[in-house]
Amino acid sequence: MNRPGPILHRRPEDDPSGIAELVEEAARLLPEQAPLQAFVHHNPLHAFEHLPFEEAAVRAARLYGTEPFPSEDFFAQCLEAGRIRPEDLDAVAAAEGLDDETPIVPGGPTRRAFCALRLRHPFEIPQGAALEWTLQETDALERITGLAGPKRRAELLRQAQGDERRLLRRLWDDLEKAAPPQRPGAPSARRRDQILALTGVDTDRLVHPVLIRLVGAFLDQGVARRPMPGRRLGFLRAFRRLYGLRGGPPDRFLRGLAGELSRQEAEGWTAERTVAWALGRLAVPAGERAAVIRDTLLSLPGWAGMMRRLERHPQSAPVRAPAARLIDYLAVQLILDVQAARHAVTGHLGPHAAIADLDVLSAADASAGRRPDRELVYEAFVLAQVMPVDTAVLADRAAAAAWLAAVRACDAVERRRLLQLAHERRHRIEVLDALTAHQTIAARPVPPPRFQAVFCIDEREEALRRHLEEHFLHVETFGYAGSFGVAMLYRGMEDVRARPLCPAAVTPRHLVEEVAVTGTARRPQRLRDLWERQIAAGSRTPVRGWLLTLLLGLAHLLVLAARCLPPHRPRRTGRGGTGPRTRLALERPPGQGADGEDGPLRGYTVPEMTRIVSTVLRTIGLTGGLAPLVLIVGHGSSSLNNPHEAAHDCGAAGGGRGGPNARAFAAMADHPGVRRALRREGLHIPDDTWFVGACHDTCTDTITYYDEDLVPERCRGALRAAKRAMARACTLTAHERCRRFESAPADLPIGRAPAHVAGRAVDLGQPRPEYGHATNAVCIVGRRSRTRGLFLDRRAFLVSYDPGGDPTGELLADLLAAVGPVCAGINLEYYFSRIDPAGYGCGTKLPHNIAGLLGVMDGHASDLRTGLPWQMVEIHEPLRLLLVVEAAPQRLEAILRTRPDLGRLVTNGWIRLVAWDPDSAAMHVHDRGVFRPHVPQGAALPVVHRSVRFYAGARGHLGFAHVTAAFATGDGFLPLPGAAGRRS
Structure with missing residues (x-):
């Protein structure tokens, strides 16, 4: 047989036009994860946000080879535990608009009834050889399935007339005769898959180890002893010079490559021309170029995504960004693919074989007939025994085909989609019913505050705020995004360079530095x-x-x-000794311009600081009745041997610790010039009120306070009382966290909880120093008075907003535009990392190694793993964020129209939105573009005196409860319980 020329023949007509555009299009599908030190939660499916959530999840699963929804085993556990109820299954089946009048087969269930019944009966469907073994080695074709209830079993036995085996064999044969062929798999445009099918050689196993070593060395941030030669020239040219040296690369499949690389370098080939050349050598048709480029980049999405990240955001590099270009990366990978393809094809078919032969063989294979879908037959066979259908009817080929079609329409993906909707429906009802029922308790009076505390909206702070309010009645708490409106580049005393402390979507223009007041670094x-x-x-x-x-x-x-070894007592993670006393260089020095053309602006002007303080105080409703002391509490996390430590820090602070933001805001609010400007705006901060910045370590549950030496004498007593109250609340927060740690006994005394969590933070053998945002499920935007005293199980982001102080809705629009995407990013990263820990998450921590200060790899060489490790998400319940906003539906509809980013997330179902009437308990759920009234089911909530009485001894997710201690009358501190009580 005459064959085309060799795979590497010269083709001067290779056309590089359009390559750059195709690379840009494919780049949208790559992960956008930042390096570890700036890890910020984001939606892994950001490229699909223009689609409805459910459609996007399915499309992405097909593209990435991942799971779209939780497994049926997970939902079976939810059904057993009552986290999904039968009425939820009926409701989601009805909402699909399925026919509820016409039976699928004569005398059988309607499509709606079939769907609801199918969701009630999850069972394993054997695949491939496992199915053949089941049919041949078990009694599946001889005995009625155990899934059939007693009544249905008796009915089948009557139909069998004493011959159970004959009935089942006939049923199987009837269904198999009507079975459609197996669904074809998704075709692959990559030559790698065709070569693997033809020769058994996986070219990725040849290419990826070389590519990982190369890109790891190129992007390295200082771990390597020596930098990669030619790094400043870019990835493609550095590769050509390194692998074009005399003698060539050592890998066998790369023989002959050195000469080709030297020629390309001598002729000055661009990356675009190189990509076009490689696609031509791989015999890729023009219409398949986009698919091949996409699939090639997605074969190592972590490294390709990091190359893209450092190309677009070089400032996010931990040390120094190399000359990163994604198209250079693609060119190198395709060069290696060409070499590997030539090696595999010529090794299998001979030295004169060409890549075009694969097209002929693939076409012949595709034309071969497909077998009947026996897995579908098995599923339909079992369901015919479970559901109310006359098996004799299925002897008719048309009826059997209709039954098989109904079974196929409710396949595994569709069932999991509907089960996810049922799961979220039950959760939504429980949350909204709890908020409604709590309004009778929330109306109780509370004493006037002796101090106020503004926390980050982080759901981990929900427990701290709740315990603080239970044990010190004279406190009022608020929630605001943890940057506190201070979007800045921050450089601490020990920082090598400044880093942004602001939401990821914001580019900071102001630089704030920490400077020593007395002395210098020791x-x-x-x-x-x-x-x-x-x-x-x-x-x-x-x-x-x-x-x-x-x-x-x-x-x-x-x-x-x-x-x-298990630590017996906490040890400090930082260095010993006492550093110098410091301040923030917050106010802009005289003489610096306002344009920032020479770099970031150093500090803030008084008008800029006034605007920040005014916006925060007006948004949260803290415009009057200020206490003598106001704490501004940021948060961060400190743990040893934890590559994903930044993922435990503050997302609103760009994955950094929010302490500097809290400190900066407090200093702004204490600034005399700012206070004078605020008075002119009608916002009066009393002269005897002082703001103090602080930072809550969510891993050790300790709090650091800033600039205490500046606190006036008149406020020192209030600060001491506040610190005692916060310390008590931290102790109880640590105790509540310990119930989720298997290493902590269920009856752990409260007094031992701080030592336990502090020990986890410094234990090198501890893969779970804390669970971070695991369990997040709700975001409540409104007045704290409506949720104070409600046990929310550390599952709710709490955002303070006073609708009475926002007549136009502008403050709410700005707040939701910031809070919605940030909380959705956290929620969706946990959701997808939980449903597919290997595909969307980075798997277990145990084999992880840090690669170039950028990310983690499995072992010594793998793709750069993205997403969250299993040890951070194992207790997470995968639910989309339920956003409850204290506002009228009409106001929220107007905001969704004017804020397209937020509107897209809500309209496409990435966030579930609820309008909570400010003047009543009425709620409206945003469903398919309109707000529909929520009808409470009237379930009563447990009533406990303190939270500890409710969660004591429990490990899993809990419901909601009224906590009366948050409203009891008293003076000062309430006694701390000596032992954990039983949950009511």
Whole structure:
């Protein structure tokens, strides 16, 4: 047979036009995850937000090879636990608009009834060889399935007339004769899949190890001893120079590549021309170029996504961004693909084989007939025994085909979609009913506040606020996004360079630095830093590494063993000693212009600070009745040996710790010039009110306070009382967190909880220092008075908003435009990482290694893993965010029209929106473009005196409860219970 020329023949007509556009189109599908130190939660399916959520989940699953919804096993557990009820299944089936008049087959169920019944009967459907074994080695064709209820079983036995086996065999044969062929798999445009089918050689196994080493070295942020040669020239040119050296690369499949690379470099080929050349050598038709480019980049989405990230946002690099270009990365990968394809095809078909032969073989294979879908037959066979249908009717071929079509229409993906809707329906009803029922309790009076505290909206702060209100009645708490309106580049005393502390979508224009008031950085600390750098560098060299291992190895081994063993007492994670007293360089120096053309603006002007303080105070409703002390509490997390530590920090602060933002806002609110400007606007801050910044460590449940030496004497007593109250609340928050840790006994005394959580933070062997945002499910935007005293199980983002102070709705529009996408990003990253821990998440932490300070790999070489590790999401219940806003439906409709980003998330179902009437308990659920009234089901909530009485001894998700201690009369502190009581 005459064959075309060799795979690498010269073709000067290769056309590079349009390549750049195709790469840009494919780049939208890549992960947008930032490097680890700036990890910010985002929607992994950001490229699909223009589609309805359910459609997007299915499309993305087909593209990425991932799961669209939780497994049927998960939903079976929900059914058993009552987290999905039969009425929820009936409701979602009815909402699908299925025919409820015409039976699928004569005497059988209607489509709506079939759907509801199918969701009630999850069972495993054997696939492939497992199905053949089931049919041949078990009694599946001889005995009625155990899924059939007693009444249905008796009916089938009557139809069988004593011959059960004959009935089932006939039923199977009738269905198999009418069965359609198996559904074809999605065709692949990549030559890799065709080569694998033809030769058994997986070219990705040849290409990926080389590509991972190359891109890892190119993007490295200082871990490597020496930088990659030619790195400043870009990835493609560095690759050509390195692999074009005399002698060529050592990998066998790359023989002959050096000459080709040298020629391309000498002729000055661009990346676009290189990509076009490679696609031509792979015999890719012009109409398939886009699919091949997309699939090639998605074969290693983590590394491709990081290359794209550093190309578009070089400032996010931990140290220094290389000259990253995604099209360079694609060109290198396709060059390697060409070499691997030639190696595989010529090795299998001979030295004169061409890649075009694959098209002929693939076409012949596609034309072959497909077998009947026996998995579908098995499912229909079991359901015919379970559902009310006369098996004799299915002897008619048309009836059997209709039955099989109904079964196929309710396939595994469709069932899981409907079960997800039923799960979310039950959760929505429970949340809204709880909020409605709580309004009778929330109307109780509370004493006037002695201090007020503004926390981040983070759902982890819900428990801290609740315990604080239970045990110190004279407090009023608020919630605002943890940047507190201060979008800044921040550089601390020990930071190498400034980093943004603001939402990811915001580009900060202001630089704020922490400066020493007295003295400078301690000389011993500087010497220690220099010593540590020398040790780190020397340990990677042959001679010094050997000596250091001998001299320091034993000492470090003892330290490592001590940190891996269960800690008996908390140890500090930071360095010892006391640093210098510092301040924030917050106010802009005189003389600097307002345009920032020479870089970021240093500090803020008084009008800018006034605008920030005014917006926050007006939004949360803190415009009058200020207490003598107002705490502004940011949050962060500190843990040892935790690559994803930034994922536990504040998303509103760009994945950083929100303490500096809280400190900056407090300093702005205390600024005399700001207060004078606020008075002119009609917002009066009393002279005897003082703001203090603080930071809550959500891993150790401790709080750091800033600039205490500036607190006036008149407020010192209030600050001491506030710190005692906060310390008590932190103790109880730690205790509540411990109930989710299997290593903590269920009856752990309250007093031992702080030591337990602090020990987890510094234990090198602990993969779960904290669970972060796991369990998030709700966001409530409104007055705290409507939720105070309601146990929300650490599941709700609490955003303060006073509708009475916002007559035009502008404050609410700005608030939702910021809060909606941030909370949705957190919620959706946890959702997708939970439903597919390997596809959307980064799997278990155990084999992870940090790669170039950018991300984690499995072992020594893998794709850069994106998403969250299993140990962060294992307790998470995958639910879309329920956003409850204290506003009229008409106001929310207007906001959705004017804020397209938020409107898209709500209209397409990525967020479930509820309007909560400010003047009553009435609620309206946004459903398919309109608001529909929520009708409470009237379930009574448990009533407990304190939260600890409700959660004590429980491990899993809890419901809601009224906590009366948040409203009881009293003076000062209420006594701390000595032991955990039983849940009511």
